[in-house]
Amino acid sequence: MANEINFDIFYDHNTTNEEVNKELDKLLLVLDKNPNLINKEFGEYNERIFSFFIINSKVGNTGKFDFERLEKVLKFRPDLNYNMYKIDNSSPLHMAIALGFDHEIKNAISEDEILRLMEILVKNGANVTAKELLVTAYSSDKFEIFKYLLDSKIRDTSRIMLSIAADIAIFIGHNGLSVQRKKTQNSKEREFVKTDKFKNFYEDKIKFLEEALKFIKLSEFNSKEIETFIIINSILDNEKAIKILLDNGLCKLAKICDFSIETAKHYNSKKILKLLKDMK
Template identity: 65%
Template sequence: MKRIFLILFLLFKISVADEINFDIFYDQNITNQQVDKELDRLLFILDKNPNLINKEFGYNERIFSFFIINSKIGNTGKFDFERIEKVLQFKPDLNYNMYRLDYTSPLHMAIVLGINIDGSKWLREDENLKLIKILLKNGADLNTKELLTTAYSANKFEIFSYFLDNGAKDTTRILFSIAADIGIFIGNNGFSIHKNKLENSNERKFARTDIFKKFYENKIKFLKELVKFIELDKIDLKEIESFIIINSILDNKSAIQILLDNGLCELTKSCEFLKDTANHYDSKEILKLLDDAK
């Protein structure tokens, strides 16, 4: 009898797995009602076989993924938190990467969902943040790599601040990303900026325009928030150096002031690097800052 029961159970498990078809969630023409019906069907399947909650189907697809990524969210601009809470009762592992790509965990995706290719947004940031709080409450790892960088890249300042306030520590690529974005913005506005160029008068003039200042303030607020929670000696030295180089080229004293105010010259190597770099590019405003700091 036990053997017959086991065979029947395995047959049921196989048949249930076979009937799960995620293609419908990729169909842009699916209605909201059809999405609801399919999500309810997934909940029914899980109720019959909870062990499927962490099973990988097809191209690293898991049942939970489609509760936070489906066309209904795009149509309504809102997550279906009622059904999300229901699927979370099956205790899914929330620390997997979707699509077999790095930094595509549900937590990473919760940050970037709602952003179009052109940077415009169709989800309010508080909607993303509500989902993030639910995921963290249910086992998502706050120390997953590059959460802060993902929030920065998505220009989600409220989420960035929330992560820091709740103990996120991984600062990988944040300063490098800010430095790179400054360089890209300068280039996109018709100027040439690279570390082997010593004459940068035109670039420095542009860095004092309102156009640059508006862009810069939107980026530098992330660094200002970061150093409220993370000491500079916890940030990769090479990233600090990249940040110093591009702001020395522009003689951007306000960016360097943030580093000095947060103990840069307590880090001997970094302080010496700043002095050498400012001298190399004849960054008069930054050199004056260093003189005043003595």
């Protein structure tokens, strides 16, 4: 019976919601006949049956999960800690967080909807301590989910500070400027940092780091990522970003504190140098 399931229908944006319902019901019937298929891989992408209950065109059309059918498939006790599509850090929990990030999805999936799904997944065995959940929430701009993960004692800071630094540099580039490490001063870029456009963008990104630092010590972040964050903000003489680090013990980390001073001197970041002098 599993061979009769049309897995492609779940990816087809032209598929009606009724057709998706019909195929999901077929999957439930297949599992009724043979529950051992719950963790078997099928189709062109070697996907598992459970995947299609959280990712299908109906979810994209409605912005809602079919929690009634989800509860039914969860009764077969699927392993919820596999990588979907054979991609690292793409468990159902990772994918749930990232859902709605794709601009092609017709209806946005609310964070409340995703949080409800996440809570159900965790209740049924999904590993909430899996790697890179926090950065997945950051990259998907899901602040409430980010806070939920921190409240759930997630402490993996991998790529968070690096991603914020990269996003700042990319945003500068999208506005016709560039963050050049070879230049000792970036006057146009520093003028742009003073604009409301940059401030609004920056505040939307930096709130994730500020929230993380309420739960996680700066010393627990990767030192190389901290240095990259310092370099990007020193090029822009963005003292607000460096103040966040100082307020969270930057100068208790001797090597990184010295790195901050040398970097600020190299880029002639006057605001940052003054801040470092006052705070040290």
